[in-house]
Each structure stands twice: as C-alpha cells, then as structure tokens.
Amino acid sequence: MIVTVLAVLTFKDVVQLTLEYAEDPKQSDMNIVFNESMTMPNITFCMSRSQAWSHFAININESTEEWDEIIQGFLENMTTHDEFLTKPWDYRMVMEGYDVVATLNSMERETTSQGAARSINVFSGQARLVNKRAMIKKWLKTLEDRGVTFEEFTQKVGSETIRRSMQRFQRTTFDEDLVIRTKFRTSWISTMQFCFQPWFDRDNFHPINDQGNFFTMVLSHNPEKLAGKSVDCMTVDFHGRPSSLSRFMEGKGRTRDGFNEEASF
Known part of the structure; x- marks a missing residue:
C-alpha cells in the first residue's frame, strides 16, 4: 500500500514538473560557427x-548586531591567508564580500573617468553611506591582516557565490x-x-x-x-x-x- 501511494505521488510530481518545464524551459542550446x-x-x-x-537562505529576522557577530566569529577562525581562501564561507560573508567588490568595481570601472571621480566623491561624503564605508574598511583591513590580494578576494567571493x-x-x-x-x-x-x-x-x-x-x-x-x-x-x-x-x-x-x-x- 505504501509503495502504491509513493508511486502515485511520484507520478503526480513528474507530471507537475513536466508542465512547469513546458511553461518555463530551463535549458538553452545555441549553435556557433x-x-x-x-x-x-x-x-x-x-x-x-x-x-x-x-x-542564499537569508534570515530576515536577524538583527544587524547578530549578523556582524556571526561574520566576526567566522573570521576569527580564518586568521591566515590559506584559511581565508580555502575554508567555506557562510552566506553572510559571501554577501558582504560581494557587496564590497561590487561597490568598488561599480564606482571605478562601470563609468567614465569623470563619472568615477564624481561617484567616489559622493561615496566618501554622503552620511547615508556611512555603514557601507565602515563595512568596506573592515573587509580591506581583513585582507591586509591576512596578506590577501584584492584579486584573490574577488575570486574567492565569486567561487563562494556560485558554489x-x-x-x-x-x-x-x-x-x-x-x-x-x-x-x-x-x-x-x-x-x-x-x-x-x-x-x-x-x-x-x-x-x-x-x-x-x-x-x-x-x-x-x-x-x-x-x-x-x-x-x-x-x-x-x-x-x-x-x-x-x-x-x-x-x-x-x-x-x-x-x-x-x-x-x-
């Protein structure tokens, strides 16, 4: 009886998945010459x-203080260059690291030279960005203390994002x-x-x-x-x-x- 029920449920799930796939295909093939x-x-x-x-399974009920404490706890167990780059990261570290790289890249490279100067000036002076500036300083200090280059940091953030x-x-x-x-x-x-x-x-x-x-x-x-x-x-x-x-x-x-x-x- 249990086997029969499971078989029916499995068949139902397969039908549902097939219908979902037909409505929203998840595979792309392309030809190139x-x-x-x-x-x-x-x-x-x-x-x-x-x-x-x-x-990322984000806990929306988590306070900023709890978030920061969790990240700090992980960093305290990654005090060397190799530990920082080889140990798996918690999603909070990945999201903050991503934000650091994204912010600096967007300011410096996704614009013209005049636009970059304007973006950097706004970022350094806007009161509403004080928390983000503090976060970036924290991570840059973390890299400096462990002898990690920004390129190594970028690659680690990318691999943890996609992992x-x-x-x-x-x-x-x-x-x-x-x-x-x-x-x-x-x-x-x-x-x-x-x-x-x-x-x-x-x-x-x-x-x-x-x-x-x-x-x-x-x-x-x-x-x-x-x-x-x-x-x-x-x-x-x-x-x-x-x-x-x-x-x-x-x-x-x-x-x-x-x-x-x-x-x-």
Missing part, C-alpha cells in the same frame, strides 16, 4: 545579482579517455552583474576538433526567490569580454558580435 583560426572560444557567462543570490548553485561546469569532448580540468574564474562582479569564465591551464587547453557539444554548464536557481521579479536572461559572450557591459564601451558604440542574450535558464 568557428573560423579556422579559432581553436577554443573565450567564453564569459553573466547573470544578474538576483540570480546569483537566489540560493551552492553550480552543478556542472565542464569542457567536454568525444574522446572518452580525455579528461579536461575546467577551472572557474570570476571576471566581473558589480551591483548589476556577476560574470565568470571557464579557465584552462596549458595542460588542459585543447582545441575543438569535432562538431557537437564542447562545453556544458548546469546551474540551479531558487524560483521562489525570483518569482514576480523582472530578471534578465543570462548572457554568453564568445569574445571573452569581462562583462556584458563591456561591449557598450568598445568604439563608443554597441558591439554584438559573439554575444547572445537569450540564455534563459
């Missing part, structure tokens, strides 16, 4: 911050005996976007010799966190630009070559 000189495209994936943070949702990120071939180690590299973090790339060392860079699938990425997002929100589709850039905004900065115009903005997951 290579020039003979291109052995392996330099790929950049970008998603919105809402998507990147959708898997809970990334299921597969792999360069694939038709050679069953060839195993290619695919590294994850964060190329851009801002208040608007989170962008990343597959990264290969010299021993794991192999040209694409066959037609067909050469790379697979599987991500999971929390649909409940994204329900009712206007969330842009993920984008893919086969020219390796660090973010999808970079194409607006090339030649004072909009560059679309090698860019796809229909990767809805």
Whole structure:
C-alpha cells in the first residue's frame, strides 16, 4: 500500500514538473560557427545579482548586531591567508564580500573617468553611506591582516557565490579517455552583474576538433526567490569580454558580435 501511494505521488510530481518545464524551459542550446583560426572560444557567462543570490537562505529576522557577530566569529577562525581562501564561507560573508567588490568595481570601472571621480566623491561624503564605508574598511583591513590580494578576494567571493548553485561546469569532448580540468574564474562582479569564465591551464587547453557539444554548464536557481521579479536572461559572450557591459564601451558604440542574450535558464 505504501509503495502504491509513493508511486502515485511520484507520478503526480513528474507530471507537475513536466508542465512547469513546458511553461518555463530551463535549458538553452545555441549553435556557433568557428573560423579556422579559432581553436577554443573565450567564453564569459553573466547573470544578474538576483540570480546569483537566489540560493542564499537569508534570515530576515536577524538583527544587524547578530549578523556582524556571526561574520566576526567566522573570521576569527580564518586568521591566515590559506584559511581565508580555502575554508567555506557562510552566506553572510559571501554577501558582504560581494557587496564590497561590487561597490568598488561599480564606482571605478562601470563609468567614465569623470563619472568615477564624481561617484567616489559622493561615496566618501554622503552620511547615508556611512555603514557601507565602515563595512568596506573592515573587509580591506581583513585582507591586509591576512596578506590577501584584492584579486584573490574577488575570486574567492565569486567561487563562494556560485558554489551552492553550480552543478556542472565542464569542457567536454568525444574522446572518452580525455579528461579536461575546467577551472572557474570570476571576471566581473558589480551591483548589476556577476560574470565568470571557464579557465584552462596549458595542460588542459585543447582545441575543438569535432562538431557537437564542447562545453556544458548546469546551474540551479531558487524560483521562489525570483518569482514576480523582472530578471534578465543570462548572457554568453564568445569574445571573452569581462562583462556584458563591456561591449557598450568598445568604439563608443554597441558591439554584438559573439554575444547572445537569450540564455534563459
């Protein structure tokens, strides 16, 4: 009797999942044509911050003091360079670290030189931003005390942001005996976007010799966190630009070559 009930429930769940998938497909396939000189495209994936943070189980009843105490407790157990970069982070650390990198990047790089000067001036003087300035100073002091560079910090924040949702990120071939180690590299973090790339060392860079699938990425997002929100589709850039905004900065115009903005997951 128990087996029968479970079978019925399972069948019902499968039907429901099938209907949901039909209404909102979660897989995107795309075809690209290579020039003979291109052995392996330099790929950049970008998603919105809402998507990147959708898997964080945030406690909305937690006070600011409790939040800060929890982060401080974790940092006290990561006093060295290697501990800071190798131990898993609590989501609170990830969100604060993300905010630090995003704020500094957005002020300095997502604008013109005049705009950057204006943004920095506003950020340094606005009373309403006093808490954010204190948070950034705290994290920069944390990096200094542990001998961690800002680039290392950025890569750690990126890997911890994606760690809970990334299921597969792999360069694939038709050679069953060839195993290619695919590294994850964060190329851009801002208040608007989170962008990343597959990264290969010299021993794991192999040209694409066959037609067909050469790379697979599987991500999971929390649909409940994204329900009712206007969330842009993920984008893919086969020219390796660090973010999808970079194409607006090339030649004072909009560059679309090698860019796809229909990767809805």
